[in-house]
Amino acid sequence: MSPALNRPADTLVVLDFETTGLSPDQGDRAIEIGAVRLLNGSVADRFQALMNPGRRISGFIENYTGISNAMLADAPPCAEVMSEFAAFVGDDHLVAHNASFDSRFLEAEFARIGLPVGGTFVCSMLAARRLYPQAPNHKLGTLVAYKNLPTEGVYHRALADAEMTAQLWLQMLADLEQEHGLSRVPFAVMQQLTRTAKSSVAALLRREAQR
DNA sequence: TGCCAGGCCCTCTTTAGGGCCTT
Numbered sequence: 001m002s003p004a005l006n007r008p009a010d011t012l013v014v015l016d017f018e019t020t021g022l023s024p025d026q027g028d029r030a031i032e033i034g035a036v037r038l039l040n041g042s043v044a045d046r047f048q049a050l051m052n053p054g055r056r057i058s059g060f061i062e063n064y065t066g067i068s069n070a071m072l073a074d075a076p077p078c079a080e081v082m083s084e085f086a087a088f089v090g091d092d093h094l095v096a097h098n099a100s101f102d103s104r105f106l107e108a109e110f111a112r113i114g115l116p117v118g119g120t121f122v123c124s125m126l127a128a129r130r131l132y133p134q135a136p137n138h139k140l141g142t143l144v145a146y147k148n149l150p151t152e153g154v155y156h157r158a159l160a161d162a163e164m165t166a167q168l169w170l171q172m173l174a175d176l177e178q179e180h181g182l183s184r185v186p187f188a189v190m191q192q193l194t195r196t197a198k199s200s201v202a203a204l205l206r207r208e209a210q211r
Numbered sequence: 212t213g214c215c216a217g218g219c220c221c222t223c224t225t226t227a228g229g230g231c232c233t234t
Contacts, residue, residue, distance in 0.1 A: 021215075025216070028215090031234095061234065098231090100232090101216090104216085
């Protein structure tokens with residue numbers, strides 16, 4: 001296991017993008033980023049910024065996010081915000097809910113300013129499917145309600161969603177530690193959890209508990 | 212104006228299709 005992947009899973013950056021649409025390959029851009037830095041299982045820092053994608057956003061996205069074209073008109077450009085975010089995130093590992101979505105946008109926005117993504121992404125939704133198969137569904141808001149996690153009732157804004165994802169992440173770590181006798185879950189275990197067939201999850205956790 | 216993606220996972224599967232999740 002590489003030293004980076006052996007870091008504890010309670011020390012990393014949880015992020016969420018609001019965007020103009022679903023696909024950077026189709027020209028969609030980020031309009032807001034929110035992120036929470038977890039350090040030893042506690043929120044240690046936050047990052048939030050609107051960014052101007054250089055064109056108007058659709059009425060659907062205005063309604064979905066509550067972010068208006070007027071709000072974005074006064075926002076700094078994506079390049080400026082993403083450069084600041086790169087300094088914030090460093091080479092920390094990353095968590096997002098449905099990470100395949102956020103990782104595509106992070107890679108696309110970083111690529112536009114000539115930066116690589118330093119850390120490794122892992123997906124809270126895939127982990128939750130493994131750990132909470134009995135949940136009604138695995139949308140972020142549903143899981144927050146299912147686990148009675150704290151929320152301010154704001155959804156589809158980047159920092160609020162990142163905060164809720166961070167709380168869900170910490171809850172999953174706590175449940176794993178309690179149910180499987182783990183002292184502190186390594187990042188690599190959470191990464192493996194999202195890649196492992198359901199029938200193999202128990203064996204994976206047994207091995208980790210015996211380490 | 213209208214429409215767009217992609218990875219994971221399940222099953223009436225694997226020579227495939229469709230739901231879930233993200234904006």
